[in-house]
Structures are given as structure tokens and as C-alpha cells.
Amino acid sequence: MPSVVSSGGQPTENAQQTGGSYGPALTLLASLFFMWGFITVINNTLLPHLRSVFDLNYTQTTLIESVWFIAYFFASIPSAKLIERVGYKKSLVIGLLIMAAGAVGMMAAASIPSYGVTLVMLFVIASGITLLQVAANPYVAVVGKPETASSRLNLVQAMNSAGTMLAPAFGAYLILGRSKSGTSMAGTVLTDAERLADAHSVILPYGLVAAVLVILAFIIARFPLPAMGSNSAAAREKRSHLINPELFKHRNLVFGIPAIFIYLIAEIGVANLFINFVSRPDIGNMTHEHAGNYLTFLWGGMMVGRFAGSAIMQRFDAAKVLAVFSIGAFVVAMMATLTHGPVAMWSLILIGLFHSIMFPTIFTLGIKGLGPLTEEGSGLLIMAIAGGALVIVQGWIADTYGLQTSFLLTAACELYVLFYALWGSKPTHVEPDPVAVETD
Structure with a gap:
């Protein structure tokens, strides 16, 4: 799942003095990336389960995920304000406890059972994850030596991918595998x-x-996590200012914001409707529990694609690589829409491979040449993650025109990414590059 790191200041003396002790701190921080990736992807097995329990249509089912991503939009600014008031370490603890409270609430919603309470509790969990991301990301940049920051960020993102890979098996076994709907055709x-x-x-x-x-x-x-210094506090103050109109002179950012927004519709739509699609008699003809295991291949493809894409971009222009991957995603999305049986199923799985580089590459291209405006531009790109909430549009298409037809929306999203790669990502009004790091 997408997460962004922007280093607003240099590591403090306190952070640097940790020396060789930063390894345990990094391991602890990596566990947070693992957990929010894990919990987010549990939704992919939870959705078909709730669809059966509450007898939901696809619009109501995808509303569940929409509520999840709406939290990114509404909780991000309050999270930043909370961090300014209580600090990063306490915010990490509060974020985890909010998530735990939401998980306990999910237990209560299951006991009733209640669709409405389920929606509220998922919003609570997602709000906790939003706070966790806003609070945890800067620590990855300051714990340890500045020259190894990039390798640390890649490491925690690998842990995020590990969480997204393991969650489908967890959900398939403990949710779908223990339910009548999950083990029935x-x-x-x-x-x-x-x-x-x-x-x-x-x-x-x-x-x-x-x-x-x-x-x-x-x-x-x-x-004993290291403290953040005054430079980071100044960066937070800068980010609290109103949006600078100079940002909108940068074409790559102006078209990059909707690119992130639209890409999230595609990614979340594929993941959320995957189990219902694969279990259909004319596609995979399997139970939800079995289909949940195939979801691991979708997320595993994203992890493999990230490693491969990183190596490819050492030799080729990032925009050109993004264009090739978007064409590949469009082709397999159309195959998933127009074919049946194993071809359609594996076509949908392959979308994960082609989606892998999209978020980090769009983000990188979007902030290119922003100079001192980089952090403000980054904030707008982060807010665009809320695009995942519009997965409900695909749910409506599935109800109105059919589940398989709904993946035409996915194909259309890939075409916008292609447009961005070929033209929208070209920077204008280039400024000197600041010190910043980003990753997915």
C-alpha cells in the first residue's frame, strides 16, 4: 500500500548519537510498516465475507473500502496537528492504540452483527493507520546515518510488502476458511x-x-527512540501553511495529483473485487477461501515488480518505464474483462505486477523540479491517496453492468497513467532539487 517519506530536516545530534544502536529502532519501525500493510490488505478477504454476511450488493461492498480511504483525507491534517502537540513517539503509541480500539470494535460489530458499526470501526482503524504513517515516516529518515537513509526506506517498504503478502493467507484461513460462505461455492x-x-x-x-x-x-x-530536532519542527510549521499558488505552475505536479488519485482507484478496485471475480464459475470456479490464496500472487507480483522496476530504472528513464508498465496494465485489464477461465484470472493477477512501480514513480515524477516547494507538493500527492475511496464507482458499475465489465474502469485508469507518463510528467519551471526522499 502507498506510503511516502519526505525528510524535512537533517538528522539531529541526538539521533546521530545512537550510533550502532539504530538497528533495533529501525526493526521496530519496520514492524509498523508491516502492520499497516497487513491490516489494510485484510480488507481484501474481509469484503467478500461481509458481502455474504450482510447480503450486500457490490456498491455496498465497495463502500466499505471507500470509508477506509476517506479516513486518509479527513485524518491527515488532525494527525499532523496532534504530532505537533505531543511529539512523534507519543503519536506512534496513540496511532497503534486507535487501531487496536478499532479492532476491538470490529469484534463488537461481528457479535451484533452490524454493517453500520463495521463501517465506523474500519474508519477508526484507518484513522489510526493515517496517524501512524504521518508519525512513523520521518523517523525512518533520521534513525541512523544520513547516507544510508535510502536503503533503510527500501527495507521498511519491503516489510510493508511482506505484510500485504501474508495478510491474504491470514484472512483466507481465519475468516473465509472458518465461515460457511468462504468454504461454499x-x-x-x-x-x-x-x-x-x-x-x-x-x-x-x-x-x-x-x-x-x-x-x-x-x-x-x-x-528510547531518538528525538526530532528543530529543523524537523520548522519543516512541520512550513507544511502547515496555505497552499502556495506557485505549485500550480508545475505541470508534472498538476497532472500528478490526479494520476495518484486515479491510480488508487485501479489498485484498490482490483484488490477488493479480486476474490469475488476469481471465485465465479466462469473464471476460477473456486471457493472464496481458495480464491483468497491466489490474492497472495497479486500482492507478491507488486513486490517483485518493485525490485525489478528499481533495477530497470537504473538504466532507463522513469517516465518511459512507467509508460511501458501502464500499457501492460491496460492490456491485462482488457484481457480480464473480455476473456474467461484461467486466462481472465491470471490476467487480473498480472495487474499487480504492472501496478507495482506506479505509485512511487508517479510520486517521484510529480515532485521533480519543485525545489523549495517539494514538501508542499508532496503533501498534495499524499492527500490524493484518498482516490481509493472512489472504488465505490466500480462497485456501482459491477451492480449495473456486471462484475467483469467493471474492470473497464481499471483499464481507463491505466490510460490516464499512460498520458501522464508520456506528457503530463514533463516538468515545467524546474527549481534546484532539495534534500528529500520518497518511496512506496
């Missing part, structure tokens, strides 16, 4: 008693998640 009609029993299958996995989050919060509260 598509089209099976459940009785009210079976729906209630299925709803209760969410209690155990979210209880485990809540316990892990509380333990992490306790460890971080007791761990």
Missing part, C-alpha cells in the same frame, strides 16, 4: 443462522490483531 444461499455464525468468525482474527497492536504500543512507549 459461489451462489450458495445461506440461512440466517449460518450468516450469524459467519459473522462471528471475524472475532478471533481481529482479537489477535488488537493484541499485537497493544503489545507494539507498549514496546514503543518503552523504547
Whole structure:
């Protein structure tokens, strides 16, 4: 899942004095990236489960994920204000405890069961993740030597990918594998008693998640993380200012913001509807539990693509690589829409491979040449992650015209990314590059 790091200041003396002790701190921070990737992707197995439990249409199902990404939009500014008031370390603890409270709330929602309470609790969890991202990212830049910051950021992102890969297996086993709807073939009609029993299958996995989050919060509260210095505080103050109109003179940023927004619609739509699509009789003809295991290949492809894309971009222009990957994504999206059986299933899986480089590459191209405006531009690109909330549009298309037809929206999103790669990403009014790091 997307996360961005922008180093607003140099590491403080306190941070640098940790010397060789930064390894344990980095490991602890990497665990946070793992957890929010893990919890975010649990939704991919939770959605088909809730669709069966509450007898939802696709619009109602994708509304669940929309609520999740709306939290990115509404919680980001309050998170920044909270960090300014209580500091980064306490914010990390608060973020984890908010997530744990949401997980406990999910247990309560499953006990009732209630669709409305489920939506509220998922918003709470996502708000905690938003605070965690805003608070954790700067630490990755300051813990350890400045010259190795890039390798540290790649490491924690690998942990994020590990979380997204393991979550489908966790959800398939503990949610789908323990429910009647998850172990039955598509089209099976459940009785009210079976729906209630299925709803209760969410209690155990979210209880485990809540316990892990509380333990992490306790460890971080007791761990001597390095302090942030005045340079970072000044950077936070700068980011709190109103949007600078000079930003809109940069074409690569102006078209990059909708590129991130639109790309998130494609990524989240594919992941959320994957299990329902693959389990269809004319596609994979399998149970939701079995389809959940194939979801691992989708996220695994994204991890492999990140490593491969990083190596490819050592030799080729990033915009050209983005163009090639967007064409590949468009082709396999159309194949998933127009074919059936294993060809359609593996075409949808391959979208993960082609999506892999899109967020970090669009982000890099979007801030290119912004100079002293880089941090403000980065903030706008981060806010664009809320585009994932519009996955509900694909849910409406699936209800109105059919699930397979809804992936035409995915294909259309890839075409905008192609436009951005070929023309929209060309920088204008180039300024000297600042000291900044970004990653996905």
C-alpha cells in the first residue's frame, strides 16, 4: 500500500548519537510498516465475507473500502496537528492504540452483527493507520546515518510488502476458511443462522490483531527512540501553511495529483473485487477461501515488480518505464474483462505486477523540479491517496453492468497513467532539487 517519506530536516545530534544502536529502532519501525500493510490488505478477504454476511450488493461492498480511504483525507491534517502537540513517539503509541480500539470494535460489530458499526470501526482503524504513517515516516529518515537513509526506506517498504503478502493467507484461513460462505461455492444461499455464525468468525482474527497492536504500543512507549530536532519542527510549521499558488505552475505536479488519485482507484478496485471475480464459475470456479490464496500472487507480483522496476530504472528513464508498465496494465485489464477461465484470472493477477512501480514513480515524477516547494507538493500527492475511496464507482458499475465489465474502469485508469507518463510528467519551471526522499 502507498506510503511516502519526505525528510524535512537533517538528522539531529541526538539521533546521530545512537550510533550502532539504530538497528533495533529501525526493526521496530519496520514492524509498523508491516502492520499497516497487513491490516489494510485484510480488507481484501474481509469484503467478500461481509458481502455474504450482510447480503450486500457490490456498491455496498465497495463502500466499505471507500470509508477506509476517506479516513486518509479527513485524518491527515488532525494527525499532523496532534504530532505537533505531543511529539512523534507519543503519536506512534496513540496511532497503534486507535487501531487496536478499532479492532476491538470490529469484534463488537461481528457479535451484533452490524454493517453500520463495521463501517465506523474500519474508519477508526484507518484513522489510526493515517496517524501512524504521518508519525512513523520521518523517523525512518533520521534513525541512523544520513547516507544510508535510502536503503533503510527500501527495507521498511519491503516489510510493508511482506505484510500485504501474508495478510491474504491470514484472512483466507481465519475468516473465509472458518465461515460457511468462504468454504461454499459461489451462489450458495445461506440461512440466517449460518450468516450469524459467519459473522462471528471475524472475532478471533481481529482479537489477535488488537493484541499485537497493544503489545507494539507498549514496546514503543518503552523504547528510547531518538528525538526530532528543530529543523524537523520548522519543516512541520512550513507544511502547515496555505497552499502556495506557485505549485500550480508545475505541470508534472498538476497532472500528478490526479494520476495518484486515479491510480488508487485501479489498485484498490482490483484488490477488493479480486476474490469475488476469481471465485465465479466462469473464471476460477473456486471457493472464496481458495480464491483468497491466489490474492497472495497479486500482492507478491507488486513486490517483485518493485525490485525489478528499481533495477530497470537504473538504466532507463522513469517516465518511459512507467509508460511501458501502464500499457501492460491496460492490456491485462482488457484481457480480464473480455476473456474467461484461467486466462481472465491470471490476467487480473498480472495487474499487480504492472501496478507495482506506479505509485512511487508517479510520486517521484510529480515532485521533480519543485525545489523549495517539494514538501508542499508532496503533501498534495499524499492527500490524493484518498482516490481509493472512489472504488465505490466500480462497485456501482459491477451492480449495473456486471462484475467483469467493471474492470473497464481499471483499464481507463491505466490510460490516464499512460498520458501522464508520456506528457503530463514533463516538468515545467524546474527549481534546484532539495534534500528529500520518497518511496512506496
